[in-house]
Amino acid sequence: MAHQSDLIEKDILAYLKSQEEKSLLRFITCGSVDDGKSTLIGRLLWDSKMVFEDQLAALEVDSKKVGTQGGAIDYALLLDGLQAEREQGITIDVAYRYFSTDRRKFIVADTPGHEQYTRNMVTGASTAQVAVILVDARKGLLTQTRRHSYLVSLVGIRHIVLAVNKMDLIGFDQQRFDTILGDYRQFAAPLGFDSITAIPISALNGDNIIEPSVNTPWYQGPTLMNYLETVQVEGENVEKPFRLPVQWVNRPNLDFRGFCGTIAAGTVRPGDEVRVASSGRTSRVARIVTMDGDLPEATAGQAVTLTLADEIDISRGDTLSVPDAPPLQTRFLEAHLVWLHDEQLHPGQSYLIKTSCAVIPGRVTTLRHVVDVNTLEQKQAPTLRLNEIGVGLLELDRPAAFDPYRLNRATGNFIVIDRYTNATVAAGMVIAAAPEILQPQELVAGGIPAPAAESNAATRRIDLGARFINGDEGNLVDLTEEPGQIEFDVSPAFLDALAQGNRVLFRLRSPEQLPPVALLAYEHSLQCTFSRAGDRVNLILFSGPAITIPLDGGADTGL
Numbered sequence: 001m002a003h004q005s006d007l008i009e010k011d012i013l014a015y016l017k018s019q020e021e022k023s024l025l026r027f028i029t030c031g032s033v034d035d036g037k038s039t040l041i042g043r044l045l046w047d048s049k050m051v052f053e054d055q056l057a058a059l060e061v062d063s064k065k066v067g068t069q070g071g072a073i074d075y076a077l078l079l080d081g082l083q084a085e086r087e088q089g090i091t092i093d094v095a096y097r098y099f100s101t102d103r104r105k106f107i108v109a110d111t112p113g114h115e116q117y118t119r120n121m122v123t124g125a126s127t128a129q130v131a132v133i134l135v136d137a138r139k140g141l142l143t144q145t146r147r148h149s150y151l152v153s154l155v156g157i158r159h160i161v162l163a164v165n166k167m168d169l170i171g172f173d174q175q176r177f178d179t180i181l182g183d184y185r186q187f188a189a190p191l192g193f194d195s196i197t198a199i200p201i202s203a204l205n206g207d208n209i210i211e212p213s214v215n216t217p218w219y220q221g222p223t224l225m226n227y228l229e230t231v232q233v234e235g236e237n238v239e240k241p242f243r244l245p246v247q248w249v250n251r252p253n254l255d256f257r258g259f260c261g262t263i264a265a266g267t268v269r270p271g272d273e274v275r276v277a278s279s280g281r282t283s284r285v286a287r288i289v290t291m292d293g294d295l296p297e298a299t300a301g302q303a304v305t306l307t308l309a310d311e312i313d314i315s316r317g318d319t320l321s322v323p324d325a326p327p328l329q330t331r332f333l334e335a336h337l338v339w340l341h342d343e344q345l346h347p348g349q350s351y352l353i354k355t356s357c358a359v360i361p362g363r364v365t366t367l368r369h370v371v372d373v374n375t376l377e378q379k380q381a382p383t384l385r386l387n388e389i390g391v392g393l394l395e396l397d398r399p400a401a402f403d404p405y406r407l408n409r410a411t412g413n414f415i416v417i418d419r420y421t422n423a424t425v426a427a428g429m430v431i432a433a434a435p436e437i438l439q440p441q442e443l444v445a446g447g448i449p450a451p452a453a454e455s456n457a458a459t460r461r462i463d464l465g466a467r468f469i470n471g472d473e474g475n476l477v478d479l480t481e482e483p484g485q486i487e488f489d490v491s492p493a494f495l496d497a498l499a500q501g502n503r504v505l506f507r508l509r510s511p512e513q514l515p516p517v518a519l520l521a522y523e524h525s526l527q528c529t530f531s532r533a534g535d536r537v538n539l540i541l542f543s544g545p546a547i548t549i550p551l552d553g554g555a556d557t558g559l
């Protein structure tokens with residue numbers, strides 16, 4: 001802290017100003033046990049002089065007493081406080097450490113690397129712009145390296161530093177370094193990172209951490225600190241299409257109607273045309289009102305109140321956007337879900353879905369697959385348990401505005417809350433809008449009388465095993481059943497097709513050309529809502545090879 005504390009003493013305002021003007025980089029460090037993560041973070045803090053002097057004195061004493069470095073400074077001890085907390089089994093425990101250099105401010109999220117801490121890692125990584133993935137040069141890529149890489153890609157981190165640590169223990173061998181980098185590039189290709197920068201380091205001795213190492217003359221790239229200080233990360237959402245989730249409508253009197261919220265993406269100026277997600281109506285921004293007077297412009301991250309030129313209906317939970325790149329406005333979502341709670345997912349159960357601007361009841365109707373975080377294989381499972389990640393289809397009671405998470409982390413994420421305990425049970429990342437599930441009310445809209453009350457709905461079982469065929473789309477058949485829920489027992493071949501990541505979509509064909517119906521694939525049975533007698537239902541696999549299952553409603557279905 002020495003050089004900074006001088007400035008603090010001499011000119012506190014100058015110090016504060018210099019801090020304010022620095023850009024901020026958020027990063028996360030990931031590694032397996034003993035890769036040297038604690039040592040690395042300790043060294044970054046030490047070398048940036050962000051360790052307070054009393055801590056330094058204590059560190060020197062502790063290093064002599066309990067350090068693993070034979071009396072030399074053991075940087076890992078700097079993080080021991082966190083370790084103790086972890087052992088107490090704290091729920092979502094992410095330690096954020098702050099440090100700064102002359103060029104940048106940093107927030108580093110330090111999370112435990114074990115699989116049982118997946119939720120911590122996802123939480124810590126969700127706001128990070130860069131991930132530093134540590135690899136022990138002697139061991140190369142481990143299962144954990146793959147898991148951590150998948151998780152950071154999932155939460156939208158686009159820049160990776162592959163920090164190949166303990167180079168001192170392999171004699172700074174370039175070939176070994178190159179092999180590890182080659183393996184990593186091959187593994188990470190499908191994860192679609194924007195950049196992968198591999199740096200040969202020794203966290204313990206400081207090689208290529210701050211200063212270029214004399215031990216790696218073959219390495220021409222940046223040191224770790226050099227990279228962290230200079231990496232260009234997208235100005236989080238500033239460049240993206242404008243989004244304002246409306247958190248509150250301010251109507252102090254009849255003459256003023258302001259829409260308040262924090263701009264989630266983009267920039268807005270008076271005169272700009274904006275679109276209301278719920279109605280599709282547009283207007284122009286009249287004023288950008290703040291406590292300190294009107295603004296000529298506001299950007300992502302700023303809390304503002306907008307007034308519009310026209311009186312149009314906008315309520316809390318709505319989203320304003322640019323007209324030509326609006327968000328999805330939907331009740332049906334396909335999303336990654338990271339399960340954060342001991343209580344497993346109950347498909348079909350009503351939860352609260354909290355988005356960037358609204359809290360809406362909803363349910364996970366289908367769990368399409370669960371991802372094995374170690375092998376990245378997709379498997380079928382009836383539920384999601386703590387620390388598991390899957391892809392699910394959700395249905396909300398009301399439409400809400402979303403962006404795919406890969407396009408916008410702020411408007412593409414949500415959390416799932418248990419309605420009874422109020423616990424956050426899952427974090428969600430929107431992939432896309434899901435095909436609609438046709439509701440009875442929507443049948444009315446389609447011109448067909450709605451089925452009578454739900455109590456009339458019949459639950460039937462049809463054995464589809466024998467009817468599972470490969471073929472072209474087709475085989476439209478008449479349904480002669482009453483409206484309601486049906487469950488199918490399906491053949492092993494059908495399950496295989498599901499396991500390959502195919503989705504099942506029931507399409508309802510009728511003279512009125514209704515939209516697609518029900519899509520609920522769940523474990524060993526599928527459910528679908530279908531329309532009244534006389535309609536035609538055609539079942540096709542939505543992606544992958546086209547497989548058509550004719551649905552006979554007649555006597556030979558065994559109904």
Ligand SMILES: Nc1nc2c(ncn2[C@@H]2O[C@H](COP(=O)(O)OP(=O)(O)OP(=O)(O)O)[C@@H](O)[C@H]2O)c(=O)[nH]1
Nearest residue numbers: 032033034035036037038039068076166202203204
């Ligand atoms: N030789 C050598 N040893 C290192 C290096 N970095 C870390 N170590 C040693 O490796 C051991 C593990 O380091 P830590 O920093 O505690 O590892 P970690 O990944 O934080 O481990 P956990 O906190 O248990 O997850 C310690 O004995 C360190 O001194 C390095 O670059 N070279």
